[in-house]
Every structure is written in structure tokens, then in C-alpha cells.
Amino acid sequence: MELVECPTRQLKLTEAGCAALWKSTRIRPPQAWEGRQACRGCALGAMRAGVAPEKAATPPMRVARICVRCHKQAERVIQNRLCISCYNREGEARRGRDRNGHRPVLADQLYTDSIDVHNSSRSYTVTSTVLNRSELMLQALHTATENLWFTARRRLNIPVPGLQLSLPL
Ligand SMILES: [Zn+2]
Numbered sequence: 001m002e003l004v005e006c007p008t009r010q011l012k013l014t015e016a017g018c019a020a021l022w023k024s025t026r027i028r029p030p031q032a033w034e035g036r037q038a039c040r041g042c043a044l045g046a047m048r049a050g051v052a053p054e055k056a057a058t059p060p061m062r063v064a065r066i067c068v069r070c071h072k073q074a075e076r077v078i079q080n081r082l083c084i085s086c087y088n089r090e091g092e093a094r095r096g097r098d099r100n101g102h103r104p105v106l107a108d109q110l111y112t113d114s115i116d117v118h119n120s121s122r123s124y125t126v127t128s129t130v131l132n133r134s135e136l137m138l139q140a141l142h143t144a145t146e147n148l149w150f151t152a153r154r155r156l157n158i159p160v161p162g163l164q165l166s167l168p169l
Contacts, residue, residue, distance in 0.1 A: 004048070010040045019049035026145065055120055055146045068138040069131060080142050081128060081135070090129065106131075118149040120135070 003012040013021075018119065019037055022045030030036035033126050046056030067074050067083035074083035092098045093106040114127040115136040126136050137150055 006038075006044070008042060008044075009035060015048050018045055022046055022049045022051075063138070064142045066138065066142075068135040068142075077142070081139050114153060116151045116153070118151070119144070127162050 004015045005012060006018060021039045022042055025036055025040040030040060034156050040161060041056070043056060046052075050104060055168065064080075065073050065075070065077055067077060067086050068081045069086040071085055072081060076084060078084065078087045081087075089106055090110065093104045093110055096103055096107050098104045099136060109131055110129050112127065113130050113136060114125050114134060115133060117140045123158075126140050128136055128139060130136060133152060137148075140148055140150070
């Protein structure tokens with residue numbers, strides 16, 4: 001049986017075994033303690049699995065659990081975007097009142113924006129209420145299974161319902 005090198009994990013295995021490990025990370029993402037962690041997004045594994053490099057990229061581990069606004073890991077990510085805390089703060093901003101009855105600073109900072117997202121097979125638009133465009137990119141990465149490209153239009157400055165905005169262009 002012919003074995004091939006895995007330089008990352010410093011072991012030898014069959015080419016089919018390497019390909020199977022790489023494929024398994026796309027079906028069942030590895031936990032932090034698993035050796036398969038090294039297989040995730042591995043270009044060599046992708047090549048051995050017969051997948052083109054541009055289709056082989058994998059979002060960083062658990063990116064789907066990162067809040068697009070505060071970048072903290074969250075057990076629950078609401079609307080594919082926000083941790084519970086940021087979701088609640090956004091709710092207060094939309095109402096224009098925090099629990100103490102004050103106008104939240106966030107109420108004057110949020111706006112609705114869009115970004116066009118492209119992968120190798122299609123293009124689509126992500127639109128959300130954001131503090132900045134990086135939130136849109138991170139939101140798109142939450143569900144990405146391959147490399148993405150982003151193109152931005154001119155900032156729209158669509159006000160969020162209930163919010164009064166004074167934004168620079
Ligand atoms: Zn958050």
C-alpha cells in the first residue's frame with residue numbers, strides 16, 4: 001500500500017485516506033481537539049480529493065458562531081448575525097430607548113447597507129442593519145463553503161425604520 005506524506009500532521013497515510021479526512025471536515029466540522037482540525041481547509045487534502053483550490057477554502061473554525069458586530073464567540077447567533085447581547089442592543093436602538101429610557105448611541109450609528117457576494121457559481125446580495133460593511137462580509141462567511149469575493153456599491157444610507165440618521169457619505 002502506497003503512503004503519502006501529510007506535512008501538516010506529520011504522518012503518512014493513503015491518498016484516499018487523506019482525501020476522506022479532508023472531505024469529512026466539510027460534512028462534519030472537527031471539534032477543537034480533533035486532529036482533523038488540520039485537514040480543514042488544507043490545500044493538499046483538497047487536491048487529493050479532486051477539488052479545485054478555489055473551491056477548497058473553508059471558513060475559519062466556527063466562524064458561524066462569531067457575532068458579526070462584537071466578534072465574540074456566541075452559542076447562539078441570531079438572524080445569522082448577532083449574539084444575544086448585540087441583538088438586544090440593536091432592538092433598543094430600533095426603539096430609540098434603552099432600558100433606562102435613554103436614547104442609545106447605537107441608534108445614531110446603525111444604517112442599512114448591502115454588499116454583493118460572489119462565489120464560483122453565483123452572485124447574491126447581503127443586506128443588513130450594520131455599523132460598518134465588515135459586518136456584511138462576516139455575515140456572508142457564516143454560510144460560506146468556498147472562497148467568496150465581495151463587491152460594494154455606493155453606500156446607500158437607507159435609514160433603519162425608527163432610527164434617525166445623520167451619516168457622512
Ligand atoms: Zn455581539
